[in-house]
Amino acid sequence: MAALPPLRALQVFETVGHYGSISRAAQHLGISVGAVSQHMKLLENALDATLTVKDGQRIRLNTIGERLHVRCQTAFEELRAATAEVERTKASTTLYVSSLPSILAKWLAPLMYDWNKSRGGVDIYWDTNLDDSPEREGVDFRISYGEGGGPLENRADLFRDCIVPACPPGFIQGASTVVKPEGLLDYPLIAIESKPKFDEPPSWPDWFEDCGCRIDGPIAISLRCSSSSVAVQAAIDGQGVVLAQYSMIVSDVKAGKLAVPFHHAMELASPYFVSWHDNVLYKPQCQDFHRWIIARGREQQRAIQDLVARNRGSALPPETEVVHHAG
CATH class of the missing domain: 3.40.190.10 (Periplasmic binding protein-like II)
Structure with missing residues (x-):
């Protein structure tokens, strides 16, 4: 596999091709004209190919440069879209919880009404999914029953009912x-x-x-x-x-x-547990929910232990x- 040229040089090249001008590219990128020229030269050296030709006072891409520019435009658009998606996710107030239907309806949902009132502004999506290996994109947490590692990367027991x-x-x-x-x-x-x-x-x-x-x-x-x-x-x-x-x-x-x-x-025979993806805890609402659900699980476990001990008699x-x- 061929080594990639420097990413910054590719970015500068993509901008020059878009504007058809080194000075306008420099203005857009917030760097000097000399810096743009240096990056263009670095890219040509890395590829061992000439990418531009003089056209009066302007430069334009030659045939090789035009082909490369089309691919670079597509790649950088994908990168910009991916970056924007990350930013939207970071700013999102959505909380996506997947759960077995009954434990959601009879235990979690009544508790979460009060939780959401006290936080305000969290857009909760409850997925009553019977499949304990959810592949749906965007799932933050899964409430499951049983032993083992759980459907997502991380697991914490809540309570044994x-x-x-x-x-x-x-x-x-x-x-x-x-x-x-x-x-x-x-x-x-x-x-x-x-x-x-x-x-x-x-x-x-x-x-x-x-x-x-x-x-x-x-x-x-x-x-x-x-x-x-x-x-x-x-x-x-x-x-x-x-x-x-x-x-x-x-x-x-x-x-x-x-x-x-x-x-x-x-x-x-087994406990209920919560599992979550590695990358969800950077969202404030997910950090808050993670702490809250584990605390509620511990409270429920204490209540069950008290009930079992009290009712033995x-x-x-x-x-x-x-x-x-x-x-």
Whole structure:
């Protein structure tokens, strides 16, 4: 591969060819006429070719010079466009967040409303993308679940969620809670079945087993949903008891839309995490979001750890096995 001539000499040549005048090129570039002439000579020496001819008091490009100039114009236009794109990106207030739909809808979005109000002027784009290897141009951050390196270059764990049963307040007849977990079998159960798209959260049989209950026979499920957010909404609408991720119901519990009828929390196998590209943290809004999302993840992790520790006392001891006939 042939070595390139000096870039500055090419830039000067491109300007001279554009104006057809060394003096006008010097004026445009903010350098002296002598400096322009020196760069032109340097380029011709590097190429071992003559690029201009005298035309009275002016100079013009010869055939070789004209061919080179066409290519130089194209190359420098591309460079100018690329530089302008970088400047626009630096000045942009856009924040592009890609996420699994349910964690975005039920955990991240409600938190980000307040974040954006306090910052002001940030143009947020939320991409509810099921594909955990986003190739879309411009993605700043990706919220994912699982182990491994993540779809983007950098990764930080946010929190390891847990599941608890949830239903509307008053859904349990005669009380707000059940005395034993198997009491929930008397009510319609909502299940989340997300395979084969991604790993499912623990199932109702998993949860009952974690409570120390052995259920004799299959557990009747009244409604099966592929989306956690749809399942939670079904519970809010009074369709049954959902086994939901705590992060996805905490705002609904605080708002009085849902209650936890039996306090036993079962942790998920893997954490939620945020990943990001190497080049996004030079944007102020991305730096701010990066700090903010990690802080919110830590807060959520502390709340989950407190819930798991607090609810261990409410669940049946592991050595206590209750046999109940389902259905």
